[in-house]
Amino acid sequence: MMKKLLIACFSLWFFSSYAQETYYVNGVKDERPGLHAFTNATLHVDYKTTLESATLIIKKGEVIAAGTNVSIPEGAIIHDLGGKHIYPSFIELSNNYGLPEVKSQRSNGPQLGPKKEGAYNTNDAIRAYFNAYEAFTAKDSEAEKLRKAGFGTVLTHNKDGLIRGTGAVVALHDGPENEIILKEKASQHFSFDKGSSTQDNPSSLMGAIALIRQNYLDAKWYASQNEMVDISLAAFNKNKAHPQIFEVGGDKLYVLRADHLGDEFGVQYIIKGNGDEYQRLDEIGATNASLIIPVNYPEAYDVEDPFDALNVSLAEMKHWEMAPYNLKMLKDKGINFSITADGLKDVSKLQEMLSKSIEVGFSEEEALKALTITPARLIKMDDRLGSLSKGKIANFIITDGSPVQKGTKIYENWVQGNGYKYHDIASPDLAGKYDLSVGEQEYNLMVSGKSGSEDFKIVINDSTSYKLKSDIKKQLISLSFTDEENESIGAVRMSGWLTKDGLAGKARIADGSWVEWSARKNADNEESEEVKEKSPDDEESESIGNLIYPFVAHGNETKPKSETILIKNATVWTNEEDGVLENTDVLLENGKISKIGKNLSASNAREIDGTGKHLTPGIIDEHSHIAISRGVNEGSESVTAEVNIEDVVDSEDINIYRQLSGGVVASQLLHGSANPIGGRSAIVKLKWGYSPEEMKISWSDKFIKFALGENVKQSNWGERNTVRFPQTRMGAEQVFEDAFTRAREYEAEWKSYNQLSKRDQANTAAPRKDMELETLVEILNSDRFITCHSYVQSEINMLMKVAERHGFRINTFTHILEGYKLADKMKEHGVGGSTFSDWWAYKFEVNDAIPYNAALMSGEGVVTAINSDDAEMGRRLNQEAGKTMKYGDVPVEEALKMVTLNPAKLLHLDDRMGSIKEGKDADVVLWTDEPLSIYAKADKTIIEGTVFFDREEQEAKLDAIQAERARLVNKMRGAKSNGKPTQKVMPKSQIIYECETEIQNYSSLK
Structure with missing residues (x-):
């Protein structure tokens, strides 16, 4: 026995140098073959193949035999494992092991261009030229932490920038770099975080997406031209041959955004998620993407103080409870994934986290698969890694049980045939x-x-x-x-x-x-733990809450569905020639308004008694900034027509539900007013619980946000922001002139190319496709329409003249607080006005605003709407419209149209929305009182025949939310009383966007 122990100890000190044939050795060269035999083991050849009393033979860092009837070669060092387990070592796909630390930087002022000198991309966040293997230096102190947790191999890559270059597969051995780098270029990496770049662009999530999108287009163009050299684009094109891995950050919606971006270019990303994918399983499953899933499950919140508990959202509480179920739910959905320890404060907690998932039904076999063969397959190295079959690299761990269960001891981790000892295998179990x-x-x-x-x-x-x-x-x-x-x-x-x-x-x-x-x-039985008496409040309940859509308070356990609905005996405000109809029935069927009349009947219809109530078309907010993720302004450049709010729609925003409670059924989600030509807008229906794609009105015309005035010339941005053009109102005009002149030239260049014969096109490089100019050409050709932030009469007049010179018309002036001064010119131009009811004097250029503005514009024949530009105001647009009756004596039906039919006209939706007419979309609101009264409450808000807000059900929802919070608070208190770690409650607040949000101090993407 002692002899075997001595041999085992010696073998663990021995690190073979068989692969160092090109290295100079100052002394006697050790050329022993690293031949080892591990006997009497429970051998897990792969995640599903287990052999009892088996033998593993390795030589020169490679498996040469594995089985139950294996002959031990002469000269092999024998390790009698006495029934211990051997598993393939784990593979980590999300790590920057051995690479230089990325240091955050801060710009001393606006940085419009790149800092990196040379023939590189014009944006510092595009780092496709970076190769991890060239910067890699083995760091055994870092490797040791990973080895102790069971890892033998890492895909290391630079976690800096939007396009991050290539990753390298490295073994966690402390040998020379040219021995432990197993694959120098194994993957290309992406993210939505621009990292250490101090360049202003991008300053928003939509800006980051637009920049990556333009990079794809530029790379395609670059491959067909010989006009210039761009090291970044050249590297990007070469790197497309490797697996493409996208680290999305954010939440589960970012997975959908990355996949949508990849779909545009025929790329199927491997996506590193965030551990909350269970909240949108159907949508994520439909992407067909393989995922890299972290297991950094949150600790319970310390909610002993009831005031602290108030600062924890229901979503945070439910995620604490449900996060360990994520792996099982992904597996049950048939989604392919690997597991990463990335995100854990201490990688040694991996076993503990996995044990939590196994306790709730995730199998050990699937956990092992996700740590071994799946990551090997994702990086196309399953011929060398992920199992212990003949010919594979000798990366394995020796344990006393399953390495994915808490408390399992990893005795040794062998990497490329080199052993690292962490516990003495000979130590007996003394319990x-x-x-x-x-x-x-x-x-x-x-x-x-x-x-x-x-x-x-x-x-x-x-x-x-x-x-x-x-x-x-x-x-x-x-x-x-x-x-x-x-x-x-x-x-x-x-x-x-x-x-x-x-x-x-x-x-x-x-x-x-x-x-x-x-x-x-x-x-042999261990001491039984004493049962500690606990009060009922301290009990850790075994029950678990239900999924809700969206995963925030007021979400539903099932997505609302369209119904056949018959509303009886209501006062119907049609917004049509019929006007207001008393005691009238309306039938909603197949998402449409099917019939309007008296004494209607329909089989299998849900009847709603509208007696004493008022039915109107749903409110449409022409100017809103709700439901937008990570930035409403891309203010880094004066023209950012390439960015798109549609890329960043946030279906989880509680303001969607709040505005449904105020009768809003649809909104135009606009870019802010940081620059003269901002981003493209998203027009959505407020389908609470549905995905971002399902919310978008796919059939609507397309719009874009322009802006005039103080914001675009950076009047209130501070002393540091005096560089970006324009700095004056005159400069703003030149931005428009230059942009549309360039767009015309761009259009002509493409027309010239498209008129070439196919033979000539084959011999001619196509023009560079520019998303900014593509959008401006759409405007010139009336394929996209302008909503322009505006205040001052002179600038409003200027932009109309610019448009007329270039052959198009402005669609809508929004804010338009001096519209009353030139309403006749607006009528002549054909532009509408979307304004506030009674906001004025909140900044200098608004000093001439008056509350009679809407009435005066409407009286001149301008299509006039009342908008919110504010999440809170969006909940009471009916009252805002009612104010026009006081200021200007606007008739009540015309006032109602200012938040229903008129915004529908401005958004080109009026053929299907904005009035109650047979054949139009069933987007209606049942009010408790006359719709513009301050006493009116939305009783039911219905979109396409689906009830998305029901005041009667709201009371039950509030009770259910309170009960669910109480249950989760008790469960967290129980966790704390049982000695489990907790985290301190940190109050969080939601950023409520409006036009000027982040203009004065917008920050880099983090």
């Missing part, structure tokens, strides 16, 4: 009950815990016990305690060794004399 003799004194000794982390306790009686201090090193053991009941024994210090049936040795007692001591095991 159990013992008869302990110290001289003539007898004790009951209890030993609990895993080998290497044992707890020793002497039990005197039900109320008295002594905890022993212990130190175990290989076969030697030291124990000490003080017997307070027996003065002749007193303080005892024992030193001894392991025997066949227990422990034995010499002890020195209180009087200084030496006595013999021994401990013989009499039972």
Whole structure:
């Protein structure tokens, strides 16, 4: 036995140099073949193949045999594992091991161009030229942490920038770099985080997406031209041959955004998610993407203080409870994924996190698969990694059980045939009950815990016990305690060794004399834990809440569905020639308004009594900034027509539900007013619980946001922002002139190319496709329409003239607070106005605003709407419209049209929305009172025949939310009382966007 232990110890100190044939050695060169035989093992060849009493043979860092009838080669170092387990080492796909630290930087002022000199991309966030293998330096202190957790291989890559270059597969061995780099270019990496770049662009999520999109277009163009050299684009094109991995950040919606971007260019990304994918399983499953899933499950919040509990959202509470279920739910959905330890504060917590998922139904087999063969397949290295079949790299761990279960000991981790020892395999399992003799004194000794982390306790009686201090090193053991009941024994210090049936040795007692001591095991069962009495409030409930859509308060357990609905005996405000109809029925069927009349009937219809209530078309907000992720302004350049709000629609925004409660059914989600030509807008229906794509009105015309005034010339941005053009109102005009002149030239260039014969096109490089100019050409050709942020009469007049010079018309002036001064010119131009009811004097250029503006524009024949530009105001647009009755005596039906039919006209939706007419979309609101009254409440808000807000159900929802929060608070308190770690509550607030949000101090993407 001792001989075998010595051989095993020697083999663990031995690091073969067989692969270092090109290295100079100052001394005697060790050319032994690294031949090892691991016998009597439970061998897990792969995640689903287990062999009992098996043997693994490795040579020169490679598996040469694995099985139950394997002959051991002569000269092999034999490791008798005595039933221990061998598993393939884990593979980590999300790590920057061995690469230089990315240091955050801060710009001292606006940085419009790149800092990196040379023939590189014009944006510092595009780093496709970076190759991890060229910057890689092995760092054993970092590797050691990963090895201890069971990893043998890492895909290391630079976590900096939007396009991050290539990753390298490296072994976690402390040998020379040219030995441990297994694949120098294994992948190309992306993210939505621009990283250390201090360049202003991008300053928003939509800007980041637009920049990546333009890079794809530029790379395609670059491959067909010979006009210029761009090292970044050249590298990007070469790197497309590798697996493409996208680290999305954010939440589960970012997975959908990345996949949508990839679909545009025929690229199927491998996507590193965020651990909350279970919240949108159907949509994520439909992407067909393989995922890299973190297991950094949140700790319970410390909610002992009830005021602290108020600062934890329902979504945060539910995610704490449901996060461990993510892996099982992904597996059940048939989604392919690997597991990453990235995101864990301590990689040693990996086993604990995986155990939580296994406890709730995720299988050990699937966990092993996601840590071994799946990541190997994703990086196309399953021919060398992920299992222990013949010919694979000798990366494996030796354990006392499943390495995905908490408490399992990893004795050794072998990487490329080199062993790293963390626990002594020969150490026995000491847990159990013992008869302990110290001289003539007898004790009951209890030993609990895993080998290497044992707890020793002497039990005197039900109320008295002594905890022993212990130190175990290989076969030697030291124990000490003080017997307070027996003065002749007193303080005892024992030193001894392991025997066949227990422990034995010499002890020195209180009087200084030496006595013999021994401990013989009499039972294998560990000490049972005492049952601690807990109050009901401290109990950890085994129950789990239901998924809700969206995953925030007021979400629904199932997505609302379209119904056949018959609304009876309501006062119907049609917005048509029929005007207001008393005691009228409206039938909603197949998402449309099917019939309007009296005494209607329909089989299988849900009847709603509208007696005493008022039915109107749903409110449409022409100017809104709700439901937008990570930035409403891309203010880094004066023209950002390439960015698109449609890329960043946030279906989880609680303001969607709040505005449904105010009767809003649709909104135009606009870019802010940071620049003269901003981004493209998204027009959505407020389908609460549906995905971003399902919310978008796919059949609508396309719009874009322009802006005039103080914001675009950076009047209030601070002293640092005096660089970006324009800095004056005159400069803003030149931005428009230049942009549309360039667009005309761009259009002409493409027309010229498209008129070439196919033969000539084959011999001619196509023009560069520019998303900014493509959008401006759409405007010139009336394929996209302008909503322009405006205040001052002179600038409004200027932009209309610019448009007329270039042959198009402005669609809508929004804000338009001096519209009353030139309403006749607006009518002549054909532009509408979307304004506030009574906002004025909140900045200098608004000083001439008056509350009669809407009435005066409407009286001149301008299509006039009332908008919100504000999440709170969006909930009461009916009252805002009502104010026009006070200011200007606007008739009530015309006032209602200002938030229904008129915004529908401005958004070109009026053929299907904005009035109650047979054949139009069933987007209606049932009010408790006259719709523009301050007493009116939306009783039911219906979109395409689906009830998305129901005031009657709202009371039940509030009760359910309160009950769910109470349950989760008790469960968290139970976790804390059971000794589980908790996190401090940190209050969070939502950024409520409006036009000027982040203009003065927009920050880099983080």
